[in-house]
Amino acid sequence: MDGFGGTTLRINLATGEIKRTPTDPAFAREWMGARGFVSKLLYDEVPRDADPLGPDNIFIVAPGVMTGSFSPVGSKIGFGCISPATNGHADSSMGGHLGPELKYAGYDLIVLEKIAPEAQYLYIDNDTVELRSADKYWGMGSIDLEKRMKDDLGEDFQIATIGPAGENGIVFSCITHDFGRQAGRCGVGAVMGSKRIKAIAVRGTKSLPAHDLDAMTKLTCDIIERTKTHPNMAPWQKYGTAFFVGWSNERGCFPTKNFQKTYHEDWKKIDGERLVEECLVTHKACFGCWMNCGKYSRARIPGKPDTYVEGPEYETIALVGGSCAFTNIHHVAYANYLLDNLGMDTMSGGSTIAFAMECYQRGIITKDDLEGNELRWGNIDDFEHFLRMIAARRGIGDVFARGTKGAAESLGQDTIAFASQAKGMEFSGYDTRWYPAQLLSYCTSDIGAHHNRSWTITTDIELGRENYKGKAPVVVYLQHIRPLFDTWSCCRLFWGELDVTPEEHVETIRHLTGWDVTLDECFLVSEKIWNLNRAHYLERNGGPGRKHDVAPARHLSEPVPDGPAEGHTVGAENFEAMLDEYYAARGWDRDGNPTREVLDVLGIGFAADDLEKIGLLGKPLPGGIPKVRGQKLKPKAM
């Protein structure tokens, strides 16, 4: 089976039974891997009332079709489960080396069922697959453990770990690998922890069969040659993502003090230039990549140990640095390290602490709740103390371990109004009050608010930031193409930054697998996954769909107080009009429920049957569904 390792593993953690089956070629062809595998397996196998942290949830490890290929750049691997943060479909991916290693060991998919009787780790050394005791590792930090396991097993093992947060079910726990690459979102680390799986260690030394290796090699070499001299390559290699902090501030979309503001007056103290000047140790790349956009840094703070961390990347600087109002890049890097080692997503973790800081500012929580400590903006000691309260679920830390939505529901007092989240997942590092398409993107995302599904800041600029019409079809288009890279399991940056076209990725897949696949077909696969995830979400959470696509009150009705975006807000009426346009563009009814027509076109009529049984199938659209759902933005030449 060209392009794949050939074997699927299914492991019952309760009994220890390990089943190997040949990977089903038809299943692989239809769903393409990673996010696609996750979507279909979750839909088919998880009972609709299953507790995300209980035995009936499944935990999926899934590389994709391009994982392990050198074409740019097959470094990714996906993890999937029902999310404890959103109670819906979760998939979260990371780069590094684990995915390729797993395919070189011969595996395309791992499904973990039930719960292990004791702490274990999954050991894979080519054909040897074992569940081993993790007693001696339980309680260790993610990064500390990776080092320890490499010492124990050998440097050539690729290792993914969870930290104490994952063990304790914090809903924004992540999975860490390669000392700083994370599958960060959706709480996949908490589900791995609920299975009592502390780590996955893989060594693979086999080859990956390719359908037409010569053609694939030629295409890859052409892309390498072209991108090496691309004008935007050198800045990427040197600076990575942290250099967008200034731009984001000047655009008035940089989350500051829990999104109370959108401009951080001291942004120059925490931006990429300061990071490179003061903290950078070296550059770092994922498997097969010649971009090396990762930045490995050292944080130095008097009175604290020096710490080393990959990052902080833009999102961490925004949601830890800006949203918690830090004014020292070392403090941001140190906070990044703490979150990584405790095993928490820096985005949701940073946002949750920023939300708590605003609660403290308002007197909703006090020193009495904080073991006598304070929780002041920009104070690294306060941040660290409270973060450890969350990781251990001590006192009020237990409340915030549920994320901003869960904490707001527990705290009451209308705190939900300033929890910047959608469906239980915290916003990425872009305020939306001057960027309505980004608000629509967050609130309609299948996994909760996440920029990797649709990022539209420049779309909003292109189409006018005060304009609300005509943007929804672009959001739909982006929600198909951006997650496509998580389905193929390759890095999106070469597309967005270096002009490697989606058509070239599809050509790679053809050479790799021998599939007669087209880009149009890939778009339909991505749209199919999106619709299946929507159906699954409705089946788990009830309907209508529109009641879940809700924007936080702050982003609808609280004008930005100052800075470049001063005075702007989206307004409920405008947001509802955008939702109408969005549903129409998707072929869903006005309640936000998918119609049978669109589900049939996508080949998932079974989901229409399931929705119909619970009264959540969309009403037929009077004019039928759009022939093509989504519309690519055409940039205007100046």
Added chain:
Amino acid sequence: MVLYLRSGGKLRDKLQPDVDHYTRRVEVESGQTIREILGVLGIDEGFVAFAFAEGKFRRLDYRPHEEEVVTLQPPVSGG
């Protein structure tokens, strides 16, 4: 003075290269900043995250010199 601006991606579409696939030759007043030059070209500075010249990061208030090659880095999400 003459200046060479380079970029790829969507920014390339706006830049309308005329020297090679990525590069546009422009004539600007000496002493103008990148921000001012973008304004003259009609390119919203929101499409440019930062500039890169002589192997270094440059803010948009950077003033390029004669014949300088300046890469315009478009913003992207993530990390």
